[in-house]
Amino acid sequence: MRTATVLLLLLTGTVGTAQNPLANDPKAAKAGEYEFRINCALCHGLGARGGGRGPDLTRAQKRFARTDAEMFQVISNGIPGTAMPANGTNGQGVGMTDEEIWQIITYIRSVEVKAPARPLGNAAHGKELFYGDANCSLCHMVAGKGGRFGPDLSSVGGSRTREAIIDSVRHPSHRLAWGLTEATKEFPQEYETIMVVTANGKEIKGVALDEDNFTVQMMDQNDQIHLLEKDQLRSFKKSRESMMPKYTSDLLSDKDLEDIVSFLVSVGAK
Amino acid sequence: MVRFHLRLCNGGSARQYEQVWKSGPLRAASSGPKREPAVRPCVPRWLKPERETSQRSAKAPLFHGAARLLAAVLIAFTSFVNPSAAQVTPDRLIHSAKEPHNWLTYSGDYSGRRYSLLDQINTVNARTLTAKWVYQTAATGKLETTPLVVDGIMYATAQDDRAFALDARTGRPIWMYQRELPSDIRPCCGRVNRGLAMLGDKVFVGTLDAHVIALDAKTGNVIWDVIAADYQKGYSFTVALLAVKNLIVIGVSGGEYGIRGFIDAYDASTGKRKWRFYTVPGPGEPGHDSWEGDSWKVGGAPAWNTGTYDPATDQIFWPTGNPSPSNRGEGRAGDNLYSNSLLALNADTGKLNWYFQFTRHDEHDWDATQVPILIDSGGKSLIAQANRNGFFYVLDRTTGKLLFANPYGKITWSDSKDADGRPVAKKDASPTLEGHTVCPGALGTTNFMAPTYDPQTNLFYVTARDQCDIFSTAPQPYEAGHAYYGSAYFPSEDAEPYRGFLKAIDPVTGEIKWKFEHTSPTWSGVLSTAGGLVFTGDAEGNFIAMDAASGRVLWHFQMGGAVYAAPMAFAVDGREYVAIAAGSAIYAFGLP
Numbered sequence: 014m015r016t017a018t019v020l021l022l023l024l025t026g027t028v029g030t031a032q033n034p035l036a037n038d039p040k041a042a043k044a045g046e047y048e049f050r051i052n053c054a055l056c057h058g059l060g061a062r063g064g065g066r067g068p069d070l071t072r073a074q075k076r077f078a079r080t081d082a083e084m085f086q087v088i089s090n091g092i093p094g095t096a097m098p099a100n101g102t103n104g105q106g107v108g109m110t111d112e113e114i115w116q117i118i119t120y121i122r123s124v125e126v127k128a129p130a131r132p133l134g135n136a137a138h139g140k141e142l143f144y145g146d147a148n149c150s151l152c153h154m155v156a157g158k159g160g161r162f163g164p165d166l167s168s169v170g171g172s173r174t175r176e177a178i179i180d181s182v183r184h185p186s187h188r189l190a191w192g193l194t195e196a197t198k199e200f201p202q203e204y205e206t207i208m209v210v211t212a213n214g215k216e217i218k219g220v221a222l223d224e225d226n227f228t229v230q231m232m233d234q235n236d237q238i239h240l241l242e243k244d245q246l247r248s249f250k251k252s253r254e255s256m257m258p259k260y261t262s263d264l265l266s267d268k269d270l271e272d273i274v275s276f277l278v279s280v281g282a283k
Numbered sequence: 284m285v286r287f288h289l290r291l292c293n294g295g296s297a298r299q300y301e302q303v304w305k306s307g308p309l310r311a312a313s314s315g316p317k318r319e320p321a322v323r324p325c326v327p328r329w330l331k332p333e334r335e336t337s338q339r340s341a342k343a344p345l346f347h348g349a350a351r352l353l354a355a356v357l358i359a360f361t362s363f364v365n366p367s368a369a370q371v372t373p374d375r376l377i378h379s380a381k382e383p384h385n386w387l388t389y390s391g392d393y394s395g396r397r398y399s400l401l402d403q404i405n406t407v408n409a410r411t412l413t414a415k416w417v418y419q420t421a422a423t424g425k426l427e428t429t430p431l432v433v434d435g436i437m438y439a440t441a442q443d444d445r446a447f448a449l450d451a452r453t454g455r456p457i458w459m460y461q462r463e464l465p466s467d468i469r470p471c472c473g474r475v476n477r478g479l480a481m482l483g484d485k486v487f488v489g490t491l492d493a494h495v496i497a498l499d500a501k502t503g504n505v506i507w508d509v510i511a512a513d514y515q516k517g518y519s520f521t522v523a524l525l526a527v528k529n530l531i532v533i534g535v536s537g538g539e540y541g542i543r544g545f546i547d548a549y550d551a552s553t554g555k556r557k558w559r560f561y562t563v564p565g566p567g568e569p570g571h572d573s574w575e576g577d578s579w580k581v582g583g584a585p586a587w588n589t590g591t592y593d594p595a596t597d598q599i600f601w602p603t604g605n606p607s608p609s610n611r612g613e614g615r616a617g618d619n620l621y622s623n624s625l626l627a628l629n630a631d632t633g634k635l636n637w638y639f640q641f642t643r644h645d646e647h648d649w650d651a652t653q654v655p656i657l658i659d660s661g662g663k664s665l666i667a668q669a670n671r672n673g674f675f676y677v678l679d680r681t682t683g684k685l686l687f688a689n690p691y692g693k694i695t696w697s698d699s700k701d702a703d704g705r706p707v708a709k710k711d712a713s714p715t716l717e718g719h720t721v722c723p724g725a726l727g728t729t730n731f732m733a734p735t736y737d738p739q740t741n742l743f744y745v746t747a748r749d750q751c752d753i754f755s756t757a758p759q760p761y762e763a764g765h766a767y768y769g770s771a772y773f774p775s776e777d778a779e780p781y782r783g784f785l786k787a788i789d790p791v792t793g794e795i796k797w798k799f800e801h802t803s804p805t806w807s808g809v810l811s812t813a814g815g816l817v818f819t820g821d822a823e824g825n826f827i828a829m830d831a832a833s834g835r836v837l838w839h840f841q842m843g844g845a846v847y848a849a850p851m852a853f854a855v856d857g858r859e860y861v862a863i864a865a866g867s868a869i870y871a872f873g874l875p
Contacts, residue, residue: 047757050771059718059755059773110765225823226802227839253780 033081035115036122045120048113056096061124067096068172070121076171084118133175134268139276142269149273152257155280161236162220163257164204170274170281178274182265185257206256207231209239210247220256371433371481373528377594383813384854386432388589389478389523389733391851394657395591396736398811399852403859404874405814409828409837411875415860416454418869420445425847426864429478429523429733429808431486432853437862438500439869440476444490446498452855454871458503460488468492469517469764471539475847477589477731478523480531482551487531489520495533495549507554511535515764517542523589527599527630530557534586534601538650541581541607541767546590546626548633558633562586562603562621570620578615581761583607584622588652588731593664593680598636599628600657600666600680604650610714610725610770611646611756618643623651625668627683637683642672646713646770647696647754648725656736656743658790667790669734669745671727672696674706675793689793691786692728693749696721714754714770724752725772733808733849735817740831742787742796744817748804750781785809785819787834797834808849810861818861820846826863826870842870
C-alpha cells in the first residue's frame, strides 16, 4: 500500500496544469464550503481541519496534491490504496460537477494556512527522542522501525493536524479510536484496552486487534497475539482508557513534543 | 438500451433444467412418511378452510399446534411437488401460511412479520446448524436482498440489478440476469436492491434506472420492461416489490435528489400502470398546503421499503421517507405531507384511506420507511412500526389512530407528546449552521433492516443503534438530478462509541423485554421462526441464532462479510434451511 501511494505521488506530480476558473472567487468559496460539508467533511472534518480518517486540508503542504489541477484529479479520481474515493463512487450517486469540484478547491484554498508548513520544532532532535528517551518507539513504528503495540505512525504527520497529534500524546484516551462510526472505521484495530481472565485463571491485558460478538484477537505488551473465544473466558472487560501512558509536560516538555511532531510531520508529509 | 442475461447450467435451457430437476435426487424427510413421487398440487385437498381462518396470531397456541402439523406434513409433501408447475397465484400469496416451506414475499407473508412457520430447526437442535451452501454473487457493495423460495427454487437479487434463480438445495445457479445500467444512475446509498416479487410465472424487479421489469421465472428472460420515472432526475428503485392480486406494487427511491415521491401499481401481466399515488400532494389535493410555495415539487417523500397488505380490508400499508432537502427545513415550512408517514391505500385504486405522519417537517433524515407489521392482539387489528426516529409506534390499522409511541433507543429530539400521543420535536432539535448534536443520528435508531414479529412470544424484534450526530445545515440550490441534502452530519467529537442492539419489544405495552448488545451496530434484519428462534447477523459477519424468548445465543457462524440483509427460511425435500446474504454471497444453513 505504501508503494502504491508513493507511486501515486510521482504520478500526480505529472498531471495537467488546468487552472481553477473560480480561483479566489469568494462566492465560489462559500458555495464550496457547503459542498465540502456535504461531500467531504465526514472524513476531513468541519472546516477541513481533519477528521476521523481524512487529513487536515488547511495544511498548505499537501501530500497528494499541491496544485489546483492535482487537487481536481484527486477529488475526481480518488487516491487508490487509501480511503479517498473517486467522485461519484462512494455510493452517493453521480457525484459533483466539475464546477462544484472547483468550488471546493476554491474553498480549501480560502481556509488554507497561507504560510508553508514550516516545522516548528527540530525534526532531527525529535527523531532522537522518538527512538530514544521518549520511548515512543517501544510501541510505535515509523517507516518499519519500532514497536508493534501501538499504531504505526509513519503517515500520521500527513494525515493529522499538529494539534491532534499533540492532543493524542498529552491525552491518549481522549480520542482513543478515531473511528467511532462505520464511515471512519478504516482499521479494525481500535486500540481499545482488553483485560481478560482465561479459564485457567491467566490474566491478559492488551489492545484489541479485532473483536466480534464471540471472539477477540488481541496483543499483549510483549507483542504476543492472543486469539480468544469469549465464552471460554472467566472474564472479559474492555475499556477506552488507552494503554499509552499520558505524556504530561513533566514527562515530555512542550519543546520536546514539538520536536517529535516535527519529526512525524517530516516523515509523514513526504 | 441493451440488456443481457446469462444462462448458466452449462448453457442449458429451461427444458434441460427441468429434466435435471426431475431426475435429481428426491430425498424424503428423514422423519416424514414416504410417498410415491408424483406430480401433485401444492396444497392438499384435505386442507380445510376452518384451518385457514384459524390462522390468526391472536390465537397463538392453536395456531402453533395446527401450524406445526401442517408444516410437518407439508415439508414431507413438498419433496414431490413438480417445480415446473409452480404458478404463484394471488390466492397462494394470501394463504402463504399453508405453504411454510416457501417464502413468497419480501417479508415472508403479507403481514410483514418475517416469521417462518417451520420448526424443524428449533431451540433444541440449533446448536448443530451447519452451512449447507454458499452462492457467490460477484457483486460488490452492500448485498441487501431477501431471497424468495418457491417450490425448491430460490430467486434473489444483488447490486447493479442482478437477479438470479438457484437450486435452493444446492445453491447452484439456474439463470442469471444482469441489467446493463446507464453510467449516470443516481442511487443515493449504494447500487443496492432489496429483493423481488413473484406472481404467476414471473418475477419482478425495480431497477436503479427507475424501470420496472418482469422476468420469466424459468429463464430470466425479460417479459416486459416499463419506465416508471426519469432516472436522470434522481428517481431509482431499490425496493423489493409487493405482489397484490394481479398488481405489482412498488415505491420509488430518490429522497436525496429532490424527487416527487410515488407508489405505483402495475398490471403483472402487461406492465401497464394501474395507479400511482403521489406521496407529495399536488395543487388542489388534500395536504398540498403542508408545503411552502413550490417546495412540494421537489418534496421527496420516497417510498423505498416494502409495505404490507391486509386482505381483510383490501388495504396496502406503505411507509414513506424524508422530505427533501433532507436535513434543512428552511424553504419547506409546514408538515410536509406525506413524508415520513404510513399510508393506508386501497389496493385496487391506490386511493388514500388514512395516513399517519410519524415525524412532521423532518430535518434529520428520519425516513419512516421501516416495514410496518400487522399484528392482531386482544381483538384489535394493529399495525406496529419501530421508527427511525427512535419511537416504537402502534396504531389501530382500521382507523390509523395512534395507540401509543414509546422510545426504544436513545433519543433527545422530543420530550413531549401532543393530544394524540404523538412525540413532538423540541424547538432546539433543528440543525444549525454551526452544527447541533441530536439523538438518534441521521442513520436513525433503526433503518431499512427488516424487523420481525413472533406470534409465539408475542414480541417484536428490531435491530437498533444508539448514536448521536452533529447536524449542520448546508444551503444548497435544487438542481435536477443532483444530490439535494441541504445538510451534513458528523459524528460528534465527544460521542460515546456507537452501540448496536437487537431489541425484543412487547407490542402491547411498548416495553423492551430483552436486548442483545452487539460488538458494534449492525445493518442486519431479523427473522423469527416457529422453532422458537430469532436469527440475525452482525457487522463483523456473524450469523446468529438466539432463543426468541430470552435472547440467549444458541449458535453462530462467521460468514466473513458484513450483513446488510435480513434472513428468511424455507424447506426443500423435507429439510428446513435458513438463508441470509452477507458480504457478496448468499448462505444457506441447515441441520446436519
